[in-house]
Amino acid sequence: MTRLVLTRHGQSQWNLENRFTGWVDVDLTEKGEAEARKGGVLMREAGFEPACAFTSVLKRAIRTLWIGLEELDRVWIPVEKHWRLNERHYGKLTGLNKAETAERHGEDQVHLWRRSYDIPPPPLEIDDPNHPRHDPRYRGLEPDLLPSTESLKLTLARVQPYWEETIAPRLEAGEDVLVAAHGNSLRALIKLLFDVGDEDIVNFELPTANPLLIDLTGLRPVEARYLDPDRAKDLPSCP
Known part of the structure; x- marks a missing residue:
């Protein structure tokens, strides 16, 4: 049996400010760092010893991973960063305050x-400074790979090839794996693992930096639990 931990990054500055973040590279708050450290302690206490780790190319997820690995005393394991694990791109909503956006466009539309x-938000124009084509970390990618906006369905389409080609084979080889990423890229992985329906997955919420430990037989989840039960959310049933 192999073990997979999925952990959302700790609280970011824009989480604190209630803003749509997406692909903007926002850092952790002090609270977010503390959440990440506690997550690392909980993984250590659970005896979790990942052989490798994966994260996005955004610092809030990268630093959450680093802090967790420090607490695990496993900073030496291979770590791969990939843009396919980035958060969902929020298009023209990027940077906007969520409450103010609801007042402007109506709560039903924002919901x-x-x-x-x-249904994705309105897309960014190509010349918008928040468009990923202006970010040096994506310079080597084909322009048509870079989103101007995304729904969860489009996020899943981006994440799934990386899961199937890179992460899943490590689990199938018997390695324990740690993934530190974002609310929506992790929703995509959970949808794939637990075969969650389209209507149900949108309501699934991951708490920040609370490791979700999943026991697997092959790629089939047999048990799943949050390591901090005081901040746990409802989990999908193991298929």
């Missing part, structure tokens, strides 16, 4: 953008 499975 549709945030919580529907396949």
Whole structure:
């Protein structure tokens, strides 16, 4: 049996400010760092010893991973960063305060953008400074790979190839794996692992930096639990 831990990054500055973040590279708050450290302690106490780790190319996830690995005393394991594990791209909502956006566009419309499975927010224009084509970390990618906006469905389409080609084979080889990423990229992985329906996955919420430990037989989850039960959310049933 192998073990997989999925952990969302700790609280970021824009989480604190209630802003749509997406692909903007926002750092952790002091609270977020403390959450990440506690997550590392909980993984250590659970006896989790990952052989490798994966994260996005955004610092809030990268630093959450680093802090967790420090607490695990496993900073030496291989770590791979990949843009396919980035947060969902929020298009023109990027940087906006969520409450103010609801006042401007109506709560129903904003809820549709945030919580529907396949309806993305309005896209960014190519010349918008928040568009990923202006970010040096994506310079080597084909322009048509870079999103101007994303729904959860589009986020899943981005994440799934990386899961199937890179992460899943490590688990199938019997290695324990740690993934530190974002609310929506992790939703995509949970949808794949637990075969969650389109309407149900949009309501699934991961708490910040609370490691979700999943016991697997092959790639089939047999048990899953949050390591901090005081901040646990409802989990999908193991298929």
